[in-house]
Each structure stands twice: as structure tokens, then as C-alpha cells.
Amino acid sequence: MGIRDRIKRRLPIIGAGGNRGRPEAAPPAPPAPGPAPTVSAQPVEEAPSPLAGLSPKEIIEGLIKDHPVVLFMKGSPSSPMCGFSAKAAGILTGYDMPLKHFNVLSNPEVRNEIKEFSQWPTIPQIYVNGEFLGGSDILRQMHESGELKECIDEALAGS
Numbered sequence: 001m002g003i004r005d006r007i008k009r010r011l012p013i014i015g016a017g018g019n020r021g022r023p024e025a026a027p028p029a030p031p032a033p034g035p036a037p038t039v040s041a042q043p044v045e046e047a048p049s050p051l052a053g054l055s056p057k058e059i060i061e062g063l064i065k066d067h068p069v070v071l072f073m074k075g076s077p078s079s080p081m082c083g084f085s086a087k088a089a090g091i092l093t094g095y096d097m098p099l100k101h102f103n104v105l106s107n108p109e110v111r112n113e114i115k116e117f118s119q120w121p122t123i124p125q126i127y128v129n130g131e132f133l134g135g136s137d138i139l140r141q142m143h144e145s146g147e148l149k150e151c152i153d154e155a156l157a158g159s
Contacts, residue, residue, distance in 0.1 A: 056113035059102075064127045067100035068155040072114050073124040074105050081105060088124040088136040091143045095152055129155035
């Protein structure tokens with residue numbers, strides 16, 4: 001007996017009137033009686049995004065101006081979408097501070113503009129006190145030397 005025959009023997013034949021000796025599966029239980037779910041006739045409106053209508057450059061400038069520490073990354077600190085973003089987010093979340101992040105995967109225009117804005121070709125990008133620090137490797141080096149803590153403390157003291 002070949003492999004195909006063995007596989008066919010184990011699989012139920014759909015629509016052929018039988019399970020080849022296997023017990024029939026019990027039909028699903030009917031749903032419990034209860035009140036029917038209510039459906040609102042009103043359309044649900046989403047709150048407008050505070051970034052709506054802004055150019056990518058205005059979005060970047062606004063985030064950097066309004067927050068002492070900003071991380072432009074792929075994903076979010078709790079769900080990074082690349083290893084470098086995960087590394088940068090891990091370092092920054094280790095400090096007890098507010099961290100603003102922007103998921104560049106959610107807006108391709110901002111993703112392209114941030115690279116031109118900083119003259120840095122890769123993501124993630126970290127800004128502290130309005131100043132571009134670099135990517136994850138530079139952030140790691142600054143963290144290990146203690147320089148990053150100084151920058152963050154200074155930024156938080158001024159905010």
C-alpha cells in the first residue's frame with residue numbers, strides 16, 4: 001500500500017456518505033436563547049488624528065519639539081517590528097521617563113522624510129531634547145558610556 005492510499009484511508013471522505021467506520025461528530029449545539037444583540041443605527045465616527053492634515057516634516061518637527069525624548073521606530077516599544085528598533089526601545093524604556101515613539105511603518109511618508117530630515121539613512125532614530133542622537137548602535141554606545149543618561153537627565157530637567 002502506497003503513502004497516498006494510507007493517507008486517504010485515514011481521512012474522512014467528504015460528501016461520500018460515510019466516515020469509514022469512524023463515529024460521526026456530534027452536530028454543534030444551537031445557540032443559547034437570549035436577547036438579540038443591539039445594533040446602533042448611528043455610524044461610529046473615529047476621532048480625528050491630531051496629525052491629520054500635517055505634512056510629514058511638520059509631524060516630525062512637532063513631535064521633536066513637543067517631547068523631550070522621541071524614538072522613530074518600526075513598530076512600538078511593546079511590539080517592535082525589527083531587531084534594531086527592539087534594541088533601541090529596550091534601552092530607552094530602561095530609563096524611568098516618558099518616551100514618545102512614532103511607528104514609521106504606519107506612515108511611509110514620515111518614514112522617508114525622517115531619513116532626509118536627519119540625514120541618516122536607517123531606522124530607528126532617536127531625538128533627545130530636539131537633537132538627533134543617532135540609531136540603535138550609537139544609542140547603545142552612549143548608554144554603555146553613561147552619556148545617554150546625562151542627555152536624558154538634561155532633557156527632562158529642561159522640560
